[in-house]
Amino acid sequence: MGIYVKVALRNLVQARRRSLLLSLALALVTMLLVFLMALSQGLTDNMVKTATTLSAGHLNVNGWFKPSPGFSAPLITEAAELRKVVEEVTPGLDFVIDRHHGWGKLISDTSSIVSSLNGIDPAQEGRFLERIQLAPEREYKEGGGDAVEGDRSRIGQPGTILLFAGQAKRLGVAVGDTITITTETLRGAANSIDLTVAAVARDLGMMSNWFTFVPKQAIQEIYQLKDDTTGSLLVYLKDIREAEATRVKLGEALATRGYTVMDHENEPFFMKFEKLAGESWTGQRVDVTTWEDEGAFLKWTIAGFNGVSVFLIAVLMLIIVVGIMNTMWMSVRERTSEVGTLRAIGMKKRRVLLLFVTEAILLGLFATGVGSLLGGALASALDAAAIPIPWDAARVIMLSDTLHLAVDAGQLVRAILLFTFVTGVAALWPAARAARMRPVNAIQHVG
Amino acid sequence: MRTQIAVALLACAFALPVSALTDAEAQALLQIQDDRQNSVGDYQALAFIERKEKDKNDQVYEAVVYRRDVTEKLVILFLRPKEEAGKGYLRVDKNMFFYDPTVGKWERRTERDKIGGTDSRRQDFDRSRLAQDFVAKWVGEEKLGKLATHHLELKAKPDADVAFPIMHLWIEKGTNNLLKRQEFALSGRLMRTQFFPKWMKVMSPVKKAEVWVPKEQRIFDEVEKGNQTTVVIRSVDLSPLDDSYFTKAWLESKSR
Numbered sequence: 001m002g003i004y005v006k007v008a009l010r011n012l013v014q015a016r017r018r019s020l021l022l023s024l025a026l027a028l029v030t031m032l033l034v035f036l037m038a039l040s041q042g043l044t045d046n047m048v049k050t051a052t053t054l055s056a057g058h059l060n061v062n063g064w065f066k067p068s069p070g071f072s073a074p075l076i077t078e079a080a081e082l083r084k085v086v087e088e089v090t091p092g093l094d095f096v097i098d099r100h101h102g103w104g105k106l107i108s109d110t111s112s113i114v115s116s117l118n119g120i121d122p123a124q125e126g127r128f129l130e131r132i133q134l135a136p137e138r139e140y141k142e143g144g145g146d147a148v149e150g151d152r153s154r155i156g157q158p159g160t161i162l163l164f165a166g167q168a169k170r171l172g173v174a175v176g177d178t179i180t181i182t183t184e185t186l187r188g189a190a191n192s193i194d195l196t197v198a199a200v201a202r203d204l205g206m207m208s209n210w211f212t213f214v215p216k217q218a219i220q221e222i223y224q225l226k227d228d229t230t231g232s233l234l235v236y237l238k239d240i241r242e243a244e245a246t247r248v249k250l251g252e253a254l255a256t257r258g259y260t261v262m263d264h265e266n267e268p269f270f271m272k273f274e275k276l277a278g279e280s281w282t283g284q285r286v287d288v289t290t291w292e293d294e295g296a297f298l299k300w301t302i303a304g305f306n307g308v309s310v311f312l313i314a315v316l317m318l319i320i321v322v323g324i325m326n327t328m329w330m331s332v333r334e335r336t337s338e339v340g341t342l343r344a345i346g347m348k349k350r351r352v353l354l355l356f357v358t359e360a361i362l363l364g365l366f367a368t369g370v371g372s373l374l375g376g377a378l379a380s381a382l383d384a385a386a387i388p389i390p391w392d393a394a395r396v397i398m399l400s401d402t403l404h405l406a407v408d409a410g411q412l413v414r415a416i417l418l419f420t421f422v423t424g425v426a427a428l429w430p431a432a433r434a435a436r437m438r439p440v441n442a443i444q445h446v447g
Numbered sequence: 448m449r450t451q452i453a454v455a456l457l458a459c460a461f462a463l464p465v466s467a468l469t470d471a472e473a474q475a476l477l478q479i480q481d482d483r484q485n486s487v488g489d490y491q492a493l494a495f496i497e498r499k500e501k502d503k504n505d506q507v508y509e510a511v512v513y514r515r516d517v518t519e520k521l522v523i524l525f526l527r528p529k530e531e532a533g534k535g536y537l538r539v540d541k542n543m544f545f546y547d548p549t550v551g552k553w554e555r556r557t558e559r560d561k562i563g564g565t566d567s568r569r570q571d572f573d574r575s576r577l578a579q580d581f582v583a584k585w586v587g588e589e590k591l592g593k594l595a596t597h598h599l600e601l602k603a604k605p606d607a608d609v610a611f612p613i614m615h616l617w618i619e620k621g622t623n624n625l626l627k628r629q630e631f632a633l634s635g636r637l638m639r640t641q642f643f644p645k646w647m648k649v650m651s652p653v654k655k656a657e658v659w660v661p662k663e664q665r666i667f668d669e670v671e672k673g674n675q676t677t678v679v680i681r682s683v684d685l686s687p688l689d690d691s692y693f694t695k696a697w698l699e700s701k702s703r
Contacts, residue, residue, distance in 0.1 A: 070542060070555060107670050111501075180670055182632065188559050189603070189612045191633040192670065224633070277555050 004351075008359035011331065022327050023367035026419060029316045030371025031378070033415050036309040038379035038405035043302050045406050046399035048240070050204045051295030053131045054118075054211045055268070057097070057234030058243045059250060060294060061086055062269045062287040064262065064276055072276035073186050074101040074269055077284055079230040082259070086233050089253035091246055094236040097124040100219035101231035101269070104183035106161075106212065108171040115167065115212045116270065117181065119219030119231070122156030127236070128213075129155060132162075132201040140168035140200055149175040150199030156215050160198035164208035168200045175200060181214075185224045193222045205399030207298070232269070243290040251288040262287040268294045301397055317419075321426040324360060328430035332356065339434050340442025349435040356431030357424050364423030365416070372412040379405040468585035473599050478578040479623050480616075484660070485574050488653030489688040490514035492660070493681045494523070494572065498565040501673040508563050512680075513692045516574040520693040523562060523572060524701055533702025536562065536569070537695060541608070543569065544695070548702030553695060559610035566639065566666045566676040568610055580607035581614065588620070591627060595620045611638060625661075629669075637669045651685045658685060 012019045052058065063076030076082055079098060087096055100119025105112055122129065134152060137144030155162045161179055163171070173179060175197050182192045195214060203209075219225065237246060251261045262285050265272070269287065292299075332339070339352055383405040389395045398404070468476065496508040509527040514520065521538040525531040533548035536556070543556045558569055570576075577583075581601035589598045601614040611630035619626050628641040645662035660683050668674035691697045 071557075109672075112671055180636070182638070182670055184557070184559060184610075185633065188557055188608055188610065189633050190559070190610055190630075190638055192636040192638070193634060222634075274554065 004355050004358045005362065007355060008362050011335070011359055012363055015331065015334075018327055018330070019363060022323055023363060023370070025323055026320055026364060026367035026423065027371030027374065029313070029320055030368040030415050030419050031375035032316065033313050033419070034372050034375030034407070034412060035379050035405070036313065037411045037415065038376070038383075038407045040302065040306055040309060041406040041408070041411065042383070042404040043305060043399060046205060046404055047295050047298045047302065048291065049131070050207050050399050051291045051298065052240075053128060054204060054207050056289070056291040056294035058237045058240045058291050059090070059235040059247055060269070060287075060289045060291070061233040061235065061250070061254070062289060063231065064272075064285045064287060066276065066279075066282045066285075067186065069280045069282055070277055071186075072273055074231045074273075075186075075225070076230050076233070076286070077226075077228070079228055079233075082286070083233055085254065085257050085259075086235060086250070089257070090235055090237075090250050092237045092239060092242050094238045096236070097121075097127075097234045098230040099232055099234060100216050100225075100229075102183060102214075102219045102223060103270075104181045104222070106167070106171060107180045107182065108173045108177065110172040111170055113167060113170055116210050117183075117219060118211060118213045119216035120156045120213050121216050125156060132204075135165040135168075135200050135202040137174065139165040139202065141174050144174075150197070152199060154198035155213065157198065158215050158217055159194075159196055160215065161195040161218075162199050162201060162213040163197055164201050164203050164211070166203050166209055167212065168197070173197055181218075181222065183222055185222070187224070191222050191224070193218055203395065203401045205401070206396040207295075207399070240291070243292070247288050247290050254286060254288065260285045264288070264293075266293050267296050271297070298399060301399065305397070317422060320419075321422060324364075324423055324426040325430060328356060328360060328427045331359070332430050332434040336434075336437065336442050337444075339437060340439045340444070343437070343439035344443060352435040353428075353431045356434055357427050360427030360431075361420055361424045364420040368416045368419040368423075371419075372415045375415070376407045376412050379407045383407075467587075468597060468599075470582075470584055473583035473585040473597075474578060476597060476599065476618060476623070477581065477583045477601070477616075480618070480625055481575045481578050483623070484658065485516055486514075486649075486651050486654060486658045486685050487516065488651060488685055490516065490574075490658075490683070490685055491688060492683040495679040495681065496563060496565050496567055497677045497679075498563075499673075499675050501671070506565075508565070510563075512572050513688055514572075514574065515688065515693060518693075521569070521573055522692055522698060524698060525563065531563065534563070535698045535701070536560075537693065537698055538569065538573075539693065546695070546698050546702075548699070551699075558608060566668050566674060567664075567678050570610065571641075571664060571666070571678055577601065577616075580604060580609050583616075586615070589617065591617050591619075594626065596626060624659075640667045640669055641665065642667075647680075647683070649683045649685055653685065653687075658683075 062074060064072055065075040065077060066072045083096060083098060102117035104117050105114050129152060134148045134150055136146045136148050138146060154160050177197050178194050179197060180192055180194050185191050195218060237243060255261045382403060387403040389398055389401055389403055395401050492512050494510045494512050498506045508525055508531055510523050510525045513522040519540060524535040535546050537544045543558050543560060545554045545556045561568055581603055583599045583601050586598040586600050589596050596617040596619050599616045603609045603612040612633050613631035615629040616625060617627040624646050625643050629637055630639045632638050642665040643661045647660050647662045648657040649660055651658045660680055662680055664678040666676040
């Protein structure tokens with residue numbers, strides 16, 4: 001085998017200009033692939049982070065309560081009992097928190113927006129409070145400075161509300177201002193509550209446009225709910241990768257404890273209102289979902305991005321394949337008499353084929369290796385720089401306000417293996433033609 | 448009969464030197480409001496709804512309203528502007544549905560839903576159910592401009608399905624015309640103020656009496672200051688309507 005590698009290397013060095021140009025092209029495409037993979041992984045990371053910070057645990061036990069067939073509310077009655085059961089039966093459990101859900105109109109002196117209201121208990125929300133970052137005033141206030149106003153310790157305290165920068169900007173409010181929330185109770189009566197902006201957090205992509213955080217008491221007050229109610233139990237596991245398997249187990253366990261568990265559907269709880277309102281049952285049911293279900297509506301971003309990436313890489317790969325085949329044809333043509341000699345002294349067709357394919361694979365391995373490393377380094381450098389994304393639309397798509405790229409060794413190895421394989425396959429046809437040449441004709445060939 | 452009793456009670460009240468109304472008299476005054484506005488038979492009218500919102504262009508909608516009060520049915524069909532034409536609401540019993548012809552889908556809405564995204568609500572087009580849903584208490588006599596009025600405070604009955612659980616009404620003494628209504632949230636916050644500057648009377652062949660219709664309603668959003676809606680009612684017709692009007696199929700057919 002060593003002799004083939006030596007011959008292949010010698011040939012590559014001999015045709016060094018051609019080899020270098022092809023390597024450069026291959027390296028650039030590999031670099032692009034690695035970069036796009038890092039961007040896609042970054043998007044996925046953002047989605048996990050956003051979903052599990054704002055709206056979901058690794059698993060979620062969402063309550064649905066229907067006082068009448070035509071009305072459904074995201075509510076768990078007798079929440080303490082359900083929580084105890086969930087803590088008992090969930091395998092691989094880390095911890096459980098609970099949040100109230102609501103939906104209301106936020107009205108300031110100058111503007112209004114509608115938003116999902118999340119009722120939190122700050123004593124349970126260490127993970128959330130740790131993950132959010134308070135925004136400097138300039139992010140939501142005209143002429144604001146770099147100072148971060150607001151007090152993280154007041155988030156979730158009675159009479160307060162946490163907004164995200166985009167929301168504060170649209171409402172024209174800052175820390176300390178008052179916002180009125182209006183909504184309807186479960187009985188349909190209008191109700192309102194005045195809350196003070198305790199802090200303004202940095203945006204977390206498009207989801208933070210729709211989420212605000214208020215104390216649980218505020219939701220209970222505005223919806224006239226009893227103390228032992230909540231909206232969802234957010235279940236955090238020791239290993240997020242176990243979420244899907246644990247969802248099935250938890251659903252079965254809850255059913256055996258007498259809870260009516262809804263059929264699983266891959267969509268967030270807020271997309272189920274209308275469908276449930278059309279169902280005839282009444283009473284309490286629970287719905288067990290994963291973080292992916294709750295963030296399912298974000299997947300179009302990643303799917304769309306991956307689709308564009310695959311198309312782009314496919315086009316570039318096609319160009320590279322043509323380039324490799326052309327190079328191999330030239331190599332075969334230049335070395336036809338050499339092939340004839342080798343065949344005349346007894347080299348088998350298969351070995352001739354192997355000789356040319358080895359040459360292509362070596363070229364591919366070298367070029368893609370360099371391209372992967374450069375792509376990985378570039379992606380890591382850009383990620384470390386945490387470049388702010390200046391356009392709203394881009395922030396929505398990227399699910400973040402800074403550019404995030406995630407590189408891992410697996411991606412680099414996959415890129416190298418993929419392109420090396422493609423390079424080898426692209427060389428097969430010219431190599432096969434070389435192998436099929438009759439020695440007598442090949443020897444007489446004048447290149 | 449109820450109207451006569453209510454009028455008699457009111458007459459007694461006005462005969463007294465002190466014009467304070469007892470709770471029963473206040474409730475009777477409420478009943479008068481319902482009775483004089485309810486048509487017993489069917490109801491059809493054109494409604495022009497003008498919405499003014501802060502930082503937005505004014506929007507004017509034209510809709511036709513059909514009602515059958517006996518069976519609590521209501522249809523609101525939008526005719527203009529062009530992009531809203533064919534959209535409509537249908538209330539059957541306690542269920543309110545909204546139809547959007549652009550997607551061809553029906554959505555279930557609450558009875559308290561805002562109509563066409565304006566500050567008007569179903570109750571502004573529907574029959575008056577004040578005495579049925581609220582308990583009235585006399586607050587005092589007040590002047591509204593030059594007009595002397597009874598100021599009533601209304602609290603929703605425990606089983607009532609109403610958008611605003613607290614209301615204040617200003618009813619003109621003598622004519623019993625409702626002039627002003629303020630609606631409050633459970634928290635006690637003032638949400639809407641509504642003025643009724645013009646009333647008209649239409650003869651009902653079924654009721655064999657006149658039906659009072661608020662010709663104009665001016666609704667002010669008290670939370671989002673600056674937002675206001677004006678509802679103007681025209682061409683009221685109390686002739687019987689075909690049963691088919693109060694069906695999903697009829698509303699759908701209007702957009703084809």
